[in-house]
Amino acid sequence: MAAPRPPPARLSGVMVPAPIQDLEALRALTALFKEQRNRNLDTIGVAVDLILLFRELRVEQESLLTAFRCGLQFLGNVASRNEDSQSIVWVHAFPELFLSCLNHPDKKIVAYSSMILFTSLNSERMKELEENLNIAIDVIEAHQKHPESEWPFLIITDHFLKSPELVKAMYAKMSNQERVTLLDLIIAKIVGDEPLTKDDVPVFLSHAELIASTFVDQCKVVLRLTSEQQADDEEALATIRLLDVLCEMTANTDLLGYLQVFPGLLERVIDLLRLIHVAGRDTTNVFSTCGCIKAEGDVSNVAEGFKSHLIRLIGNLCYKNKDNQDKVNELDGIPLILDSCSIDDSNPFLTQWVVYAVRNLTEDNSQNQDLIAKMEEQGLADASLLKKMGFEVEKRGDKLILKSTNDTPPL
Structure with a gap:
């Protein structure tokens, strides 16, 4: 990691900026450094010192603020598509410049400093970020505050998400709001137009380990939402x-x-489904059917779709997996899933996800098919509900058969 640069000089104990004679000259200089032949003329260190000076002065004058921005643009142009320049910028700018600028109230300064960071990062410098997690977290905050800015987004998706070690270290240190922002970007990467590449898959398997282990350890904290006092936990x-x-x-x-x-994972998901199913039935809270909490300003939609997603996850985990199909049966998960199938405004597509889960639970699994058929015969499963889900029970001799109907609702 580069040694910290000494702070800019002070006069009589008071830090003062160098006078700006001509802002247009600075802009012209910035433009000149877009050309390869004009780069690396020992000006990078001076530019960084001036930028840090502007930051410490907390400039509010428009002329100084513009100079601040131009200084960052200058560094960005110097570093663009030139590894030698990127190395020099990194030596001079890391970590002070990024710590000073990524959290600046001016969104252009945040964008320009993000551009410099994006341009300069490589695999070796990513390791330095692991030792300076505040910079990485500042990028998350920058995206949170300025989602329209492409540079923080690109830093996260093109650099951070390719480093499982960095993501794991960041996740442990971030606030919960920052975690939500990071998790949203992980979702965006998975469901994006471009599928995960062969190089992405091992990385995202590491992310999956972090996500799954954290969920297994902490998932029961969602039960706090049953209390109005902790509805925004x-x-x-x-x-x-x-x-x-x-x-x-x-x-x-x-x-x-x-x-x-x-x-x-599967055991904990079934356990949690059971807990919120009972909690939503016994008391009025965010897990109650049809979303019963409707007071103004509350968070009645924070758990929207949560039960649906639990059932969706069970269905996915049981897809063509006999061991998991049997495990759900052993944990009495099938009656729980069937009992969860009801109209619920707070859980869109709940019926469809129940249908999906039941199909994956019963595919090539006669034991699970027999269980549902016997539940219907004993009145423990509503025949009309099964029909609505696209199933019916047929008796063939002494045996009950669960089969699909032709009017199966689309998934």
Whole structure:
């Protein structure tokens, strides 16, 4: 890691900026450094010192603020597509410049400093970020505050998400709001127009380990949301987003197999489904059917879709996996899933996800088929509900057969 640069000089104990004679000259200089022949003329260190000076002065004058921005643009142009210049910028700018500028109230300064960081990063410098996590977290905050800015987004998606070690270290140190932002970007990467590449898959398997282990350890914190006093619990909200990520990861064939055998994941999901099902039935809270909390300003939608996503995840984990199909049966998960099938405004597509889960639970699994058929015969499963889900029970001699109907609703 580069040694910190000494602070800019002070006069009589008061830090003062050098006078700016001509702002247009600075702009012209910035433009000149777009050309390769004009780079690396020992001006990078001076430019960094001036930028740090502007930051410490907390400039508000428009002329000084413009000079601040131009200085950053100058560094960005110097570093663009030139590894030698990037190395010099990194030596002079890291970490002070990024610590000073990524959290600046001026969004252009945030964008320009993000551009410099994006341009300069490589695999070796990523390791330095692991020792300066505040910079990485500042990038997350920058994206959170300025989602329209492309540079923080590109830093996260093109650099951070390619480093499982950095993501793991960041996740442990971030606030829950920052975690939600990071998890949203992981989802965006998984469901994006471009599929994960062969190089992406091992990295995202590491991310899957972090997401699954964190969910297994912490998922019960969502039960805090049953209390109105803790209805905005940020840790619980971050845990809900973990479930969203797991649903998308298990929808990816490259990641599914790893998560299907992840220790404790399926058991914990079934356990949590049971807990929120009982909690929503016994008291009025965010897990109650039809979203019963409607007071102004509350967070009645924070758990929207949570039950649906739990059932979706169970269905994914059981997809063509006999061991998991049987495990759900052993844990009495099938009656629980069937009992969860009801109209619920707070859980869109709940019926469809129940249908999907039941299909994956019964595919090539006669034991699970027999269980549902016997439940219907004993009145423990509503025949009309099964029909609505696209199934019916037929008696053939002494045997009950669960079969699909032709009017199966689309998934």
